Amino acid sequence: MKSIEVRTLKIQDYEAMINLWRQADLPFKPKGRDSKSEIQKQMEAVPEYFIGAFHQDKLVGVVIGSYDGRMKGWINRLAVHPAYRQKGIAQQLTRNVEKTLKEHGAAIFCALIEAPNKESFDLFQKLGYSIHRETLYVTKRRSKDL
Numbered sequence: 001m002k003s004i005e006v007r008t009l010k011i012q013d014y015e016a017m018i019n020l021w022r023q024a025d026l027p028f029k030p031k032g033r034d035s036k037s038e039i040q041k042q043m044e045a046v047p048e049y050f051i052g053a054f055h056q057d058k059l060v061g062v063v064i065g066s067y068d069g070r071m072k073g074w075i076n077r078l079a080v081h082p083a084y085r086q087k088g089i090a091q092q093l094t095r096n097v098e099k100t101l102k103e104h105g106a107a108i109f110c111a112l113i114e115a116p117n118k119e120s121f122d123l124f125q126k127l128g129y130s131i132h133r134e135t136l137y138v139t140k141r142r143s144k145d146l
């Protein structure tokens with residue numbers, strides 16, 4: 001989409017980002033790693049990992065990158081506003097965050113997808129990702145809010 005501007009997010013975009021995740025029905029952790037103070041800390045550490053797509057100054061897409069220090073770059077919290085879907089915005093955001101992660105040393109790009117999520121599976125497959133149906137995700141948390 002021509003009139004979409006992709007740029008690094010600022011903490012002033014926090015509320016719009018949270019609203020976007022809500023509108024996209026994306027599970028997130030407002031009391032944990034997605035709280036405003038946490039996001040601010042993360043943004044100060046690596047601002048370029050927070051990427052937004054804007055249409056006339058309205059945030060319509062978001063993605064957050066993270067790097068594990070062992071060549072793996074993670075694509076997190078990818079969401080596009082329902083009215084702006086299927087216009088290539090998620091593709092643009094994903095390519096952008098891949099480029100940033102690569103600059104930080106990532107050679108493997110990964111995302112966790114909660115099944116069933118056909119749009120997301122189709123998106124990542126289109127972008128050349130392999131799906132690991134045999135892999136199970138295990139976690140241990142200090143609190144359920146994290």
Ligand SMILES: CC(C)(COP(=O)(O)OP(=O)(O)OC[C@H]1O[C@@H](n2cnc3c(N)ncnc32)[C@H](O)[C@@H]1OP(=O)(O)O)[C@@H](O)C(=O)NCCC(=O)NCCS
Pocket residue numbers: 024025026077078079080081084085086087088089090091092111112113114117118119120122123124126
């Ligand atoms: C998944 C999501 C981010 C895709 O955003 P989008 O901007 O609509 O995606 P794009 O327009 O860039 O689509 C790129 C490709 O993804 C696939 N895709 C996206 N939406 C699709 C749909 N509704 N049905 C089938 N394939 C779809 C297609 O392969 C598409 O390529 P094409 O347009 O050439 O067919 C969006 O649907 C969303 O926000 N969903 C809710 C939140 C979510 O699930 N996030 C992902 C967490 S891992």
